[in-house]
Structures are given as C-alpha cells and as structure tokens.
Amino acid sequence: MRTFLSVIFLAAFSLFSFAQQPYAPAAALPAKNLAMFGRGLYPGNDTTYHLLKRSGFNTILLSSFYIHADGDLYSGDSHQPIIHQGKWVGDAGYVKRVKDLKTKSSISRIEILLEGRWYGQPPNTFDFIRDWYDPAKAVPGIVTGTGKESTLYNIIKVLKEVLGADAICIDDESVYHSPSIIAMGKIAADLNMHMTLCPFKRNNYWTEILEASDNNLVDALYLQCYDGGVRNEIKDWVQGLKPAQPIYPIFMVRGSFSTCDTHKGSKSVAEISKQLRGFKKDYPGMSGAAIWQMEDLNSFVKLGCAIKQPSSGTAKSVAEFLSQLKKALKKEL
Structure with a gap:
C-alpha cells in the first residue's frame, strides 16, 4: 500500500513540477545571432536559398506577410494568397526551399514577419488581429477568438506545419493594440513557437507586451534603425524597456528603394x-x-552600385555582399 501511494505521490509531484517549468520551445536563439529579413524570397530560387544556407547568418525572417479581411494570408512579394480558406495554397517550391534552409546550414531559426501595412491603406493586418481576437465579436466569414478553431490560430498553425516556422515577428506600425498581440503570443506558445517584436517607436506599447508575456515566449526584439527609426539609439531602448531579452539592431543596406x-x-x-x-x-x-x-x-548588385557609386560598397555579387555583411557584424559583436 505504501508503495502504491508513493507512486501516486511521485506522479502527481512530477506533473506539478512539469506545469511549473518555464515555457521553453525549440529553436532558441544562438548566442551570437545574425539575422536576415527575407523580402524577395517568395517564391525565390534555389541559387538564393543556397547562398543563404552558406552565408553564416543564423536566423531568416521570411517577409512580408499580410492578413486580409477575408482571413487569407498574402505574400507581399507576389500579392497573392498563400493561405486561402484556412489552407496552404502558396508555391510548393517555396515550401521545399524554406524547409531545406536548416539542412547542412548555419541557419537554425525561421521566423515569419507579420507586417501591418498593405500599401499603406487601412485596415491592415493588426486591425484584423485587434478585431478578431475577442471571441465575443461576430465577424462574417471569420471565426473570432484565439482558440484552436479560430481564424487567427489557424493562420499561425498552417505556417508552423507547412513552413516549419519557429516564431512569428510582430511589425506593428499603426494599430498598437497590446491585448490582441499578447493573445497572439498565447497562440504561438500553444504551438510551441516563439514571438519576437520589431519596434521603431512607441516604447510603452512594446513594454506592455513584454510585461504580459513569458520571457521565453517573447525572446528577442529587432529594433528598426532606418526609415522611421533612423534616429533610434539602442541605449535608449535598453534603458526604456529594460528587457530580459536581447535587442538586435536592424540595418538597411544600400540598394534599397532602387538607389545606390x-x-x-x-x-x-x-x-x-x-x-x-x-x-x-x-x-x-x-x-x-x-x-x-x-x-x-x-x-545593389543588379544596379551595379560597386561601379556606379564605389562609396556605397564594393560587392559585385550577392555572395560577396553576404560575406562582407557577415564579417562586419561578427567583428563588431
């Protein structure tokens, strides 16, 4: 009898201990993380993906993706749905390339960048997340809330199952509704994923998300240091947010906006x-x-920037450009 009771006690204790363990999904960030945002990778080509695998970068943030009013998810590269009526309808070659990224590669993590603007007009991705996360709301054609049958849950689930995504990255630049993003984090947690943040302003908004989220769920911030965030100083964000998570600055290269x-x-x-x-x-x-x-x-390479404007850089191939960036980042880190 004592033996039987001991077994029951130990089993109950083990379950309790497991429940108390901090959230710790797979694909943790490397100690030194070099990340590349991937606009231009859908559907992509084998050459570019092969270069990325050998680049020395660790994280690829596939971008950019937008939620539409009907619940479909669109690729900003093709302006076509990749998820339609709750199912993957995107390019099959893209799926194969993305799933192969971690094979014999420096890449250990794949994130999905959710962007807010669809050519600047509202409503956008984060309007819909705000309007749909509450199960009490009724939206025609949408299953509201964040439960397993909801439209929002299904979008992230498909990205996880089809692409093997390790995290979703939040690039909200217009709506700034923290309760709905905190709820999105709970979806990611349920799917054993991370969530990262991509701010350039509104310190208080991002603080609200961090304070309400597990440190292992939201495990990094990517700070925009270009365009609207061109004047950002990383020390101000470190002091303002005081995050337990690392903050990674994002730099924009020459060649952007088709200019050297x-x-x-x-x-x-x-x-x-x-x-x-x-x-x-x-x-x-x-x-x-x-x-x-x-x-x-x-x-940058197509424009011939190395020849037209040598002060912009010297890379004459994408492989050379990737190598230069890797060496520069690693040297300073």
Missing part, C-alpha cells in the same frame, strides 16, 4: 560597421544584429 545612394537611413557595409561599433559601446550585452532585406542585396 543613402536613402531613409540605408548604409554601406562600412557605415553599418561603424554604427554597430557605437551601439556595442553603449550596449555591451548586444549579441546580434539584423539586415533589412535580402531583396535589397540583390538590388
């Missing part, structure tokens, strides 16, 4: 290195950085 010149904070490799060095001085704990975006690396 500086535009909206775009930088050469040398300029990125210099700014990163200053950030590291202000934030000694900085353990990674990100580049926006793969499409612009291709644009």
Whole structure:
C-alpha cells in the first residue's frame, strides 16, 4: 500500500513540477545571432536559398506577410494568397526551399514577419488581429477568438506545419493594440513557437507586451534603425524597456528603394560597421544584429552600385555582399 501511494505521490509531484517549468520551445536563439529579413524570397530560387544556407547568418525572417479581411494570408512579394480558406495554397517550391534552409546550414531559426501595412491603406493586418481576437465579436466569414478553431490560430498553425516556422515577428506600425498581440503570443506558445517584436517607436506599447508575456515566449526584439527609426539609439531602448531579452539592431543596406545612394537611413557595409561599433559601446550585452532585406542585396548588385557609386560598397555579387555583411557584424559583436 505504501508503495502504491508513493507512486501516486511521485506522479502527481512530477506533473506539478512539469506545469511549473518555464515555457521553453525549440529553436532558441544562438548566442551570437545574425539575422536576415527575407523580402524577395517568395517564391525565390534555389541559387538564393543556397547562398543563404552558406552565408553564416543564423536566423531568416521570411517577409512580408499580410492578413486580409477575408482571413487569407498574402505574400507581399507576389500579392497573392498563400493561405486561402484556412489552407496552404502558396508555391510548393517555396515550401521545399524554406524547409531545406536548416539542412547542412548555419541557419537554425525561421521566423515569419507579420507586417501591418498593405500599401499603406487601412485596415491592415493588426486591425484584423485587434478585431478578431475577442471571441465575443461576430465577424462574417471569420471565426473570432484565439482558440484552436479560430481564424487567427489557424493562420499561425498552417505556417508552423507547412513552413516549419519557429516564431512569428510582430511589425506593428499603426494599430498598437497590446491585448490582441499578447493573445497572439498565447497562440504561438500553444504551438510551441516563439514571438519576437520589431519596434521603431512607441516604447510603452512594446513594454506592455513584454510585461504580459513569458520571457521565453517573447525572446528577442529587432529594433528598426532606418526609415522611421533612423534616429533610434539602442541605449535608449535598453534603458526604456529594460528587457530580459536581447535587442538586435536592424540595418538597411544600400540598394534599397532602387538607389545606390543613402536613402531613409540605408548604409554601406562600412557605415553599418561603424554604427554597430557605437551601439556595442553603449550596449555591451548586444549579441546580434539584423539586415533589412535580402531583396535589397540583390538590388545593389543588379544596379551595379560597386561601379556606379564605389562609396556605397564594393560587392559585385550577392555572395560577396553576404560575406562582407557577415564579417562586419561578427567583428563588431
């Protein structure tokens, strides 16, 4: 009898202990994280994906994806739905390339960037998340709430199951409704995924999300240091948010907006290195950085920026550009 009771007690204790363990999904961030935002990768080609696998970058943020009013998810690269009526309808070659990214590769993590603007007009992705996360609301054609049958849950579930996504990245630049994003984090947690944040302003909004979320669920922030965030200083965000998570600055390369010149904070490799060095001085704990975006690396080479404007950089191939960026980031980190 004592033996039987002991077994019951130990089993109950084990279940209780398991329930108390912190949330810890797979695909944790590497100690030194080099991330590449992937606009221009859908559906992509084998050559570009092969370059990424050998690039030395660790995280690929597939971008950009937008939720539409009918519950479909669209790719910003093709302006076509990849999820329609709750099912994957996107390019099969893309799925194969994405799933192969981690094979014999430096890449260990794949994130999905959810963007808010569809050519600037409202409503957008985060309007719909705000309007649908509450199960008490009735929206024609949409299953509201964040339960397993909901439209929002299904979108993330399909991305997890079809693409093997490890995290969703929140790039909200217009709605700023923290309760709905906190709810999205709970969807990610239920699917054993992470959620990351991609701010450029509104410190208080991101603080609300961090304070309401497990530190292992929301495990990183990508700080925009270009365009609207061109004046961002990483020390201000570290001091303002005081996050347990790492903050990674995002740099935009020359070649963006189809110009070799500086535009909206775009930088050469040398300029990125210099700014990163200053950030590291202000934030000694900085353990990674990100580049926006793969499409612009291709644009830099296609434009012939190394010849037309040598001050913009010297890369004459995408492979060379990736190598230069990797070396510059690793050197300063």
